[in-house]
Amino acid sequence: MSLAEYASENRLHRVGARPSLFRYLSEAWARRDFAVAMARGKIEASNQRNRLGMLWIFIKPTLNALMYGAIFGILQGANRPENFPMYVVIGVFLFEFFATSMNNGAKSITGNGALVQSLAFPRITLPVSTVIQNLMTLVPMLAVMFIYILILGAPISVEWLLIIPLVAIFTVFNLGVALIAARLTVHVRDLTQLLPLVTRILFYTSGVLFAIDRILKSHPWAVKFFDFHPLHEILSIARGILMPGMDYDPIYWLYFSVWSVAVFLAGVLFFWVAEERYGRVD
Amino acid sequence: MAESTKTGEELIGIDAMGYGRKPVVVVDDLHVKYYVHAGGKKVKEAGRSLLQRGAGRVRTVHALKGVSFTAYENESIGVIGANGSGKSTLMRTLVGLTPPAQGAVYASSRPNLLGVGAALIPDLSGEKNIQLGGLALGFSKQEISELRDDIVEFAELEDFIDLPMRTYSSGMQARLKFAIAASKQHEILIVDEALAVGDQRFRERSEARIREIRENAGTVFLVSHSMKSILDTCSRVIWINKGVLEMDGDPKEVVKAYRESRK
Incomplete structure (x- = not known):
């Protein structure tokens, strides 16, 4: 009798084996309180050390919006979209949610090495927790964003409520992105060096600061291409909802939902497959 | 390497030794x-050209070379060996954190390391x-509520929590970490040098707590x-030497042999 047979005779299981996807997700669900507590704890801890604490959550994107608004407002001249300040505020604030989810998600496994090495729990908890953390900071940010656009002269309307389902879909999208980034960074650590560049590229190509159809009006085929750019879709929907006189194609809701679900499912699968890999040090 | 070449009969012999006891961990x-990207160079490589050195940068460290043993319910097993053994x-x-290159670990439930320190956030309150x-x-x-x-009382942090x-x-941090980690009734628990924390009194209390965990049908490494x-806490000792299981048995004998070898 071999030891392996002896073990199975006594109903012992192999340690460290990756559970089935269903069991994995139910184990992760059982740890949801941990994911939320960690997100909350990190926010509280990061606020404690800064003098202005929680206020930095608004100050940073506000300064960003001011800087980009000023520079690109001048550079674009007549190509500037209407209501440009409002356009930039919505773009910058919402893009921030995506950018932090991708960048912090990428570090969620490699940056928590000690935790991954010492406690056994489904690792998916970590990237999920960072997205929860970003969502928690987004909510007060959105409140400030509403105040800004009210000041900038947008009339309040019932349609604004649509921002809630939109943020929900956006969160699903960001979860998927964070999961994919988290695993890729485990394999290729150098990726953290490249991510700021990737973030910049996406920032300039998703229409945070430009109206795509104005910039590319001599290349209609290229404008068509942006119908399928998920970040361009979410920003267009948000502006359509919040800004007076802005229209968007309602089909964007469908496109963006499909993107989100697809990225999320791909992310969960991609992350789960490498579960046994995350604790390894080499 | 003797362990990996055991015949079937010898394995049943182990089983007979543990007759009536339930195995909880089988290491096969x-x-x-x-696989380590070596940054420096070995002494031998000193004379080699740059190109050759670059090619041999990934080195394989064979950390465990065929270890087998079976742990039974209610045992507390000491693991000794020199640094880097x-x-x-x-x-x-x-615990399942490092995947084996060959062989496997089987267990009745997932073994846990005694340690929770990494999950805590220093800026938050106790x-x-x-x-x-x-x-x-x-x-x-x-x-938890x-x-x-019990945790606060065990850590003796009532005034600072x-x-x-x-x-x-x-010392206070170590006490808090131990108190949180030891509040869970683990079936299979691994304690890595944790008893060295705190003052004399806390050490005695943590040793008592480890014994308590063991008595409640747990297995402790x-x-x-x-x-x-x-010698104070273990009923069996395993001596690991250069990745090989050197000796396994009665604490006094194994510790004695280990001490002899270190002279």
């Missing part, structure tokens, strides 16, 4: 290898860290360089 011909690698493989650590160990919120008073953990002394705490 375990090999662990690390593979003790910690063995423990990390038992109180919030008890919450966070408890959730990390897999407790529900309700269970039931355990909270609302202060940020970073303001604690290292204790990795330590302190032969005194090994």
Whole structure:
């Protein structure tokens, strides 16, 4: 009798084996309180050390919006979209949610090495927790964003409520992105060096600061291409909802939902497959 | 390497030795290898050209070379060996954190390392860290609120529990971490040098707590360089030497042989 047979005779299981996807997700669900507590704890801890604490959550994107608004407002001249300040505020604030989810998600496994090495729990908890953390900071940010656009002269309307389902879909999208980034960074650590560049590229190509159809009006085929750019879709929907006189194609809701679900499912699968890999040090 | 060449009859012999006892951990011909990008160069390589050196940068470290043993319910097993002998690698493989290159570890439930320190956030209060650590160990919120008073009392931090953990002394932090981690009734527990923390009194109390965990139908592995705490707490000792299981048996005999070899 071999030891392996002896073990199975006594109903012992192999340690460290990756559970089935269903069991994995139910184990992760059982740890949801941990994911939320960690997100909350990190926010509280990061606020404690800064003098202005929680206020930095608004100050940073506000300064960003001011800087980009000023520079690109001048550079674009007549190509500037209407209501440009409002356009930039919505773009910058919402893009921030995506950018932090991708960048912090990428570090969620490699940056928590000690935790991954010492406690056994489904690792998916970590990237999920960072997205929860970003969502928690987004909510007060959105409140400030509403105040800004009210000041900038947008009339309040019932349609604004649509921002809630939109943020929900956006969160699903960001979860998927964070999961994919988290695993890729485990394999290729150098990726953290490249991510700021990737973030910049996406920032300039998703229409945070430009109206795509104005910039590319001599290349209609290229404008068509942006119908399928998920970040361009979410920003267009948000502006359509919040800004007076802005229209968007309602089909964007469908496109963006499909993107989100697809990225999320791909992310969960991609992350789960490498579960046994995350604790390894080499 | 003798362990990996055991015949079937000898294995049944182990079983007979543990007659009537339930095996909880079976380690079967375990090999662990690390692939390391070597930054420096070995002494031998000093004369080689740049190109050649670049080609041989990834080195394989064979940390465990075929370790096999069976642990039974209610045992407390001391693991000893020199630095770099593979003790910690063995423990990390038992927990499932380091995947084996060959062989496997089987267990009745997932073994746990005694340690929760990494889940805690120094800027938060002791109180919030008890919450966070408890959730990390897999407790529900309700269970944590039931355990909270015991943890605070065991850590002797009643007066400081609302202060940020970073303001604690290292002894106080270690006490809090031990108290949170030891509040869980583990079926299979691995303690890596944890008994060396705190003052004399706290050490005695943590040793008592480890014994209590063991008595409640648990199996404990204790990795330590302190032969005194090994002899005080363990019923069996495993000696790992250069990735090979050198000796396995009665604590006094194994510790004696280990001490002889170190002279």
